[in-house]
Amino acid sequence: MSGTKLYEGKAKILFTTDDPNILLSQYKDDATAFNALKKGTIANKGEMNCAIASHIFQYLEANGIATHFISQVSPNEMQVAAVKILAIEVVVRNIAAGSICKRLGLEKGQTLNEPLVEFFYKNDDLGDPLITEDHIAMLELATPDQVSQLRKLALDINHHLQAFFEQCNLTLVDFKVEIGANYQGKLLLADEISPDTCRLWDKNIADPSDRIMDKDRFRQDLGKIAEAYQEVTKRVLAVKIPIHP
Ligand SMILES: Nc1ncnc2c1ncn2[C@@H]1O[C@H](COP(=O)(O)OP(=O)(O)OP(=O)(O)O)[C@@H](O)[C@H]1O
Ligand SMILES: [Mg+2]
Structure with missing residues (x-):
């Protein structure tokens, strides 16, 4: 039906x-x-x-x-x-924020030497724990070939998203993506990319709380949540989509 x-x-x-x-x-x-x-x-x-x-x-x-x-x-x-979503949440970080600060003792706002890719087990009952490639193999969440595709895809997406948000005067701190296989087994970027799934900091604002333009405003009860989403929407929609890449 x-x-x-x-x-x-x-x-x-x-x-x-x-x-x-x-x-x-x-x-x-x-x-x-x-x-x-x-x-x-x-x-x-x-x-x-x-x-x-x-x-x-x-x-x-x-x-x-x-x-x-x-x-x-x-x-x-x-x-x-329609895709079969891999049970792996792929996170790319450019600047330290959120769970990595606690986990590794990094200072919030510290720029990483190069983009960092992390894998999390997409499992709400377990609280989406961080996993290694060996865990992915053991749990059969993806093949080793798919894992290398995931890593490359995540870094490519990061490269293009950084350029995109640069045009919005927003710093792409980090983001999470979900990837799935279509009926032909081809891996596609799925789910969503939004202020729910990205950390975005306004480049014009120095204050560490005021510059937050993403779901951290909701997580941390910072107020002006819908206003931040409205501002991101306005800036995102103003970016021209290239016809010939
Ligand atoms: N193209 C797609 N084909 C099939 N499933 C998809 C596709 N895009 C996203 N999904 C899945 O649809 C659901 C989207 O709903 P939502 O973002 O509300 O989920 P969620 O509450 O974050 O929960 P969870 O991701 O843990 O299931 C997710 O489970 C996501 O993995
Ligand atoms: Mg979701």
């Missing part, structure tokens, strides 16, 4: 379509943090994140990155290629 709810997550609902290889991804206003211990809503987040993600997926596609994006079909809905 077409148009039935396939999965409801914390930020999006996936629906089937007439085509088994195409899903509808509907973005919600709900916001969660700390493995859903903290819950709330951000006014119009669904529409803002859908618009941001659509624009960024198109930018990345124009730069040669294969994504699940097909088209935006309403303010908070996009058609995407």
Whole structure:
């Protein structure tokens, strides 16, 4: 049957379509943090994140990155290629922030010598723990070949996203991506790229709290959350998508 709810997550609902290889991804206003211990809503987040993600997926596609994006079909809905999501969350960090500061004793805001790729086990019951390539092999989450593809894809995405957010006057501190295999086994960037999944700091603002333009405002109760998302939406949508990469 077409148009039935396939999965409801914390930020999006996936629906089937007439085509088994195409899903509808509907973005919600709900916001969660700390493995859903903290819950709330951000006014119009669904529409803002859908618009941001659509624009960024198109930018990345124009730069040669294969994504699940097909088209935006309403303010908070996009058609995407159905993929089998790998149970690995891939994080790329350019500047130390969040969990790595606690884990390795790094100072928040410290620029890393080169982008760092980390793998986390996508498993809410376990709190998405950090895993190594050996864990990935042991748990059979991906083949060694897929792991090297993931690493390369993540670094390529980082390269293009850094250039993208530079045009928005935002520093890309870090981000998380989910990657899945389509019906042909080809790995595609899936899920979403938005202020829910990226740390973005306003380059014009020096104050370490005031410059935060992402979900850390919600995590840390910094206020002006929807305002920050609105500002990111405005800047993101102003970036031109190259026709010839
Ligand atoms: N193209 C796709 N095909 C199939 N599943 C997808 C695709 N893109 C994203 N997903 C999955 O759809 C769900 C999106 O919902 P959401 O972001 O709300 O999930 P979540 O609450 O973060 O939970 P979790 O990721 O732990 O399932 C995620 O499980 C994500 O992995
Ligand atoms: Mg999610």
